[in-house]
Amino acid sequence: MTADVAADDDLAAVAGLVDVLGEMLADRNEAVAGLTAEKERLAGQVSSLTGQVEELPARVARLERQVSRNSRNSGMPPSSDDIPGRTPPDPKPKRGRGGKKKQGKQPGAPGAHLAWSDDPDDTEQPFPRGECGCGRDLGDALDLGIARSHQIVDTPEVTATVTQYDEHAVQCRCGKAHVAEPPAGAGGAGTVTYGLSLQARVVFLLVMHHVPVERCAQVVEALTGARPSDGFVHSVTARAAAAVRGVNTLIRALIITARVISAGETPIRVGPGPKTRKKYLLVACTNLLTYFFPGGRPMEAFDHFVFPDMSGAVIVHDRYRNYDKIPGVLHQPCTQHLLRDLEDAAQAYPDAVWPGQAAEALRALIHASSVARDKGLPSVPAEDAAADLRLFRQAVIVGLSQASRVPGANSKQKPGRTLLECLKNREDDVLRFLTGTRIPPASNQAERDLRPARTQQKTSGRLRSEARTRDRYAIRGYPGTARKHAIPVMDAIRAALAGNPWMPPRPA
Numbered sequence: 001m002t003a004d005v006a007a008d009d010d011l012a013a014v015a016g017l018v019d020v021l022g023e024m025l026a027d028r029n030e031a032v033a034g035l036t037a038e039k040e041r042l043a044g045q046v047s048s049l050t051g052q053v054e055e056l057p058a059r060v061a062r063l064e065r066q067v068s069r070n071s072r073n074s075g076m077p078p079s080s081d082d083i084p085g086r087t088p089p090d091p092k093p094k095r096g097r098g099g100k101k102k103q104g105k106q107p108g109a110p111g112a113h114l115a116w117s118d119d120p121d122d123t124e125q126p127f128p129r130g131e132c133g134c135g136r137d138l139g140d141a142l143d144l145g146i147a148r149s150h151q152i153v154d155t156p157e158v159t160a161t162v163t164q165y166d167e168h169a170v171q172c173r174c175g176k177a178h179v180a181e182p183p184a185g186a187g188g189a190g191t192v193t194y195g196l197s198l199q200a201r202v203v204f205l206l207v208m209h210h211v212p213v214e215r216c217a218q219v220v221e222a223l224t225g226a227r228p229s230d231g232f233v234h235s236v237t238a239r240a241a242a243a244v245r246g247v248n249t250l251i252r253a254l255i256i257t258a259r260v261i262s263a264g265e266t267p268i269r270v271g272p273g274p275k276t277r278k279k280y281l282l283v284a285c286t287n288l289l290t291y292f293f294p295g296g297r298p299m300e301a302f303d304h305f306v307f308p309d310m311s312g313a314v315i316v317h318d319r320y321r322n323y324d325k326i327p328g329v330l331h332q333p334c335t336q337h338l339l340r341d342l343e344d345a346a347q348a349y350p351d352a353v354w355p356g357q358a359a360e361a362l363r364a365l366i367h368a369s370s371v372a373r374d375k376g377l378p379s380v381p382a383e384d385a386a387a388d389l390r391l392f393r394q395a396v397i398v399g400l401s402q403a404s405r406v407p408g409a410n411s412k413q414k415p416g417r418t419l420l421e422c423l424k425n426r427e428d429d430v431l432r433f434l435t436g437t438r439i440p441p442a443s444n445q446a447e448r449d450l451r452p453a454r455t456q457q458k459t460s461g462r463l464r465s466e467a468r469t470r471d472r473y474a475i476r477g478y479p480g481t482a483r484k485h486a487i488p489v490m491d492a493i494r495a496a497l498a499g500n501p502w503m504p505p506r507p508a
Contacts (some may be wrong), residue, residue, distance in 0.1 A: 068347055114153060160198065160226035184498040194228060200494040202233050203240045207475045208489060210456035234468070241471035243496040244478040247503060248291070251481055254504060255284050255291050256309045260439050262286070262316045263307075263323070264446030265297060266453055269462040270469045279466075281473060285449050289504065290480035292449075292473040294466075299325055314432065316443045319422070331429040333422070334443040335366055338430065345399075345416040352402055355416075358395035358423065364388040365434060366441045373437040380434045389431070396423045449480060 128138045167180035187193040198220065205211040205219055213233045221227035255261060262285055267278045282293040284306050295301030302322045307315070311328035319333045339359055346355035365380075365388050372380045399420045406413055413421075423430055433441040453473075456463075463469045482492035482502055492502045 065348070114151075117151060120151060158224050160224040162192075163195075194226070194232065196494050196497045198224065198226060198228070199236055199239070199497050200490055202228065202236045203475065203493050203497070204490055206233065206237060207240075207472055208452075208479060210452070210459045212460050237468055237471040237475065240493070240497060241474040243499070244475055244501055247478050247481075247496070247501045248474055250503060251289055251291050251477060252306060254506070255286070255289055255306050257507075258286050258289070258313065260286070260314045260316070260436075261310070262440065262443040262446040264318060264443055264450050265320065266450045268294070268453055268457060268469070270294070271462075271464065271466045281450065281453050283446050283449050285445050287445060288481070288484045290449050290477045290484070292477045294470055294473050297322070302326065314436075314439050316440055316446070318443060330432065331426075332432045332439055332441070333426070333430055334441075335362060335430075335433070336442040336444065338362065338419070338423070341415065341419045345419060348414070348416050349403065352399070354395040354399035354402065358392055358399070361388045361392035361395060365392065365431065369433050369437060369441055377437060379436055385434055392423075393427075396420055400424060452476070 127143075128141070130138055132138055132141070165183055165186065167182060169177055169179045171177045182189075185193060185196045185199065201220055201223070202216060205216045206213070211219060213230050217228050217230055217233050220233075263283065265280045265282045268281050270279045279294060280297045280301070282295060282301065282305050284291050284293075291306065293301070293305045295304065297320075299322050302325075307323075307326045307329065310326075312330070314330045314332055315323060315326070316332040316334060317323045318337050323331065339362060342355045342359040342362070346352070346359070349355060365385055368380050368384045368388070372384070399416070403414065403417045403420060405411075405417055433439045463472070478496065478501070479489045479492050481504055483489055485504060487502055495502050
């Protein structure tokens with residue numbers, strides 16, 4: 001019995017040990033499972049952090065690219081170059097042996113000065129007054145003639161006057177009565193209206209200089225003594241827009257028949273709503289014509305503008321994709337935009353030679369076009385462009401070999417690669433200005449015509465009424481065209497309000 005008890009005790013001890021070992025194994029398995037889960041969690045964190053680290057260089061590159069934007073490598077205005085934290089543009093490259101250009105008037109540029117008039121409007125003959133040192137009155141002195149002369153150009157003080165027009169009636173001997181016609185700009189009988197000169201000043205301030213309505217009324221009061229109501233000032237734009245409707249129809253027709261135009265678009269804030277709800281102002285222009293169209297950037301707005309009727313014409317533009325969808329036209333991408341993109345490529349590929357070589361060759365080709373135009377040549381002679389054209393093409397080929405495509409047919413390409421493909425695949429468009437000196441290499445004319453709209457946005461901000469905005473730019477194209485023909489803007493506006501607007505001459 002003793003041996004059996006001992007065996008049972010041993011078995012019980014072994015069983016207890018097995019139980020303990022089982023519990024320890026369970027605890028170990030649980031710990032291993034916890035460690036495995038922790039390992040997987042840490043692995044997930046490491047993977048996430050690795051992904052973030054891998055994204056950081058691209059993010060830093062994007063931020064550096066945004067900070068490096070300026071007027072030399074993007075479409076940003078020069079006024080933004082001095083924003084704190086923004087990289088200022090590098091000095092413009094020098095051409096030839098010329099040193100730094102001096103400030104002020106350049107040699108050959110037309111100047112403006114006060115010229116002596118041989119036929120002054122008025123002449124005064126001042127004599128010395130007072131007493132001589134001897135005590136005699138200078139009024140009795142002997143006149144020795146004119147000792148010196150001065151001319152002063154000034155404007156007379158302008159004060160609004162009220163003129164009443166009493167229109168008489170007469171009766172012919174045949175018995176028929178006739179009444180005198182009221183003056184231009186008059187309202188109904190027995191009413192008081194502001195005259196055409198004051199209305200022209202209001203339109204000039206509102207449309208040409210972007211003065212807000214209330215401030216415009218204050219300026220008119222300060223200059224003339226008459227204080228028109230804000231409602232009157234606001235209503236003048238609709239009246240003036242109706243007065244120039246026929247002129248704009250003619251300007252549009254002349255734009256359509258022009259063989260070469262510049263085109264552009266700029267965002268404007270119009271009507272109620274958030275700042276993100278923008279519209280666009282489109283312009284089509286030449287050095288003698290300006291035509292605006294407030295609309296948008298979708299193709300539908302382009303279809304309602306002048307472009308669909310311009311078959312065979314050359315459009316100088318900023319490479320916005322909608323221009324390529326216009327049927328039957330030829331293209332000249334703006335070389336100033338291309339030079340900005342090449343400057344950006346030089347920063348994106350700091351060790352590459354091709355961006356600088358392509359930019360310098362393109363500038364030389366533009367210069368050759370200017371020289372040929374000044375000589376009256378129809379196009380740039382092949383021998384004058386051959387060397388720079390070869391350098392330009394070599395730079396593009398080298399660039400394509402160094403800036404490889406991102407894999408995938410629909411993958412978004414880097415800006416440098418997109419630019420190179422444009423320069424390669426659209427060389428005929430890019431260098432079209434070499435084939436005709438009438439084709440400007442840049443859309444600078446469109447940029448100049450659109451700049452006042454940007455000034456207005458900075459000065460007055462959002463335009464509240466879409467209808468008044470359309471009126472504003474219907475008016476703006478008329479004096480803009482008149483100014484290009486050396487017609488005084490105030491005279492043109494006043495003539496339109498009088499019902500006899502100035503008309504641009506039709507080409508021979």
